[in-house]
Amino acid sequence: MALVYGDMTIVVDEQDDLFYTRAALQAHRPEAGRITVQPTPASSSPAALAHDMLYALGKRLASGPNSPDIWLDSVKEAWLAAAAWTVATGVRHVVVTRAHLLTVRRIDQLLAWREAVGVQLTLLWQKAPRGMPPALARVERRISSRDQFEALLAEPGPIPACPSFPPVILATAGRAAGGARHFAAWPSRGAQPTSPGRRAHPCTSALATAQLSQPAPAIELASEGTAALAALAHPLIAGALSVLAFTQAGLGGLRLTRDLDITGDVCAIKLHGVGHRSCPLYAVPAWARPLLAGARAHHRLATHPPGDSVFAPLMLAEARHLRAHAERLPQLNLPLPDSLLVPLS
Structure with missing residues (x-):
């Protein structure tokens, strides 16, 4: 059949x-x-x-x-x-x-x-x-x-699990980034190569940045921590906490992360500094790729454009849930200053 x-x-x-x-x-x-x-x-x-x-x-x-x-x-x-x-x-x-x-x-x-x-x-x-x-x-x-x-x-119908998304999303992302269908394959004019983890041309996509610089290596995590993150139910929570865990970056760098800032193979992610004075590129460890893929799928299924922040819903009224989950996982030692989050009370 x-x-x-x-x-x-x-x-x-x-x-x-x-x-x-x-x-x-x-x-x-x-x-x-x-x-x-x-x-x-x-x-x-x-x-x-x-x-x-x-x-x-x-x-x-x-x-x-x-x-x-x-x-x-x-x-x-x-x-x-x-x-x-x-x-x-x-x-x-x-x-x-x-x-x-x-x-x-x-x-x-x-x-x-x-x-x-x-x-x-x-x-x-x-x-x-x-x-x-x-x-x-x-x-x-x-x-x-x-x-x-x-x-x-x-029947052999089911395929092995792997992140996959409709090609139309990539075409849409290309138009939003400046009109070229294959926007990420071409570095921005005037951009200069940078050292691992350092700033490239402001606001270019993660893939465009990866053409110019090597991503900073991910921080290693114990298997207990990665298993706890993998079990989190909400894709945005799981994706956000995983990024904070393997980069040890501040929450501010995650605030502006767009769909465009995650490569198609989910192997690299770009965070943004204030005024885009420092926008580092990080390698995504294998254990975190399904979690970031889930966050990106959530963003796309909610019909957000590729230039919108993937984690924006966490940074407003729902930030309390992000902090609450972080407090439940003290072994991750996440950098979450209270000043960047909505109080729990």
């Missing part, structure tokens, strides 16, 4: 056969581009299914009444975060178990998310299909045998 990305399949399991659930759980391989989502039963949170998606993607929300992840209680923010991580990590096939327990509203949320990220979606409907909502009843592709389900999961 040939599968095309973006397809939607409903697996009808009227007898609630344990085989289907077990096969779906065994198919969960994020590194191969496939995840299995298990909806939390009887959760009243409007964003519960998005939280389940984040959990399947390896993200963990901080708990507690004053949680720094409280902004992910918003349905829009939670699904945007789930979409960003899905795109950034290269997930192409998502299997959702016990879809018959989802409300119509959550099914609509799931279908809107699928449209945004273009994944192949498989739903396990583990009861008679008579009560299927219209949005699902119209789906033509249904299977109802073990062999068909095994074949579906065995």
Whole structure:
């Protein structure tokens, strides 16, 4: 059975056969581009299914009444975060178990998310299909045998996880940077080579700067710290804290970082000094690339232009969440002076 990305399949399991659930759980391989989502039963949170998606993607929300992840209680923010991580990590096939327990509203949320990220979606409907909502009843592709389900999961459709973004974004970025489609391949006129980590031509893209200078090496981090950062649920928080951790730069340098300041392969990032008197380029360590890819995907899915600051939402009212997460990770020793952040109280 040939599968095309973006397809939607409903697996009808009227007898609630344990085989289907077990096969779906065994198919969960994020590194191969496939995840299995298990909806939390009887959760009243409007964003519960998005939280389940984040959990399947390896993200963990901080708990507690004053949680720094409280902004992910918003349905829009939670699904945007789930979409960003899905795109950034290269997930192409998502299997959702016990879809018959989802409300119509959550099914609509799931279908809107699928449209945004273009994944192949498989739903396990583990009861008679008579009560299927219209949005699902119209789906033509249904299977109802073990062999068909095994074949579906065995297809090579899902690709290995890697950051990927539509080419149109790069074309848009080129126009915003000065009209040239391949803006980053050409250094600005008059720019001079610089030593590693030093300033290049003000406001050029990271890739243009990389043509002229070597990025400063990243500061090494213990595996405990990188694992904690990788588990953060919000892409902007994870991306911002990872940059602060491997550069030990001040928050001010991150404030003006644009989409254009992250190379396409996420191997280098450019920060900006006041008045662009010092705009250093840093190498991005391998562990941080998926986190920065998630932050950039979040920026693009929110339809921000490439010249806008990627981390701008953190620097205003939401800066308290950034600081709260930083305080939860003291082993990172992050340079976050209170004067640059909104007070927690």
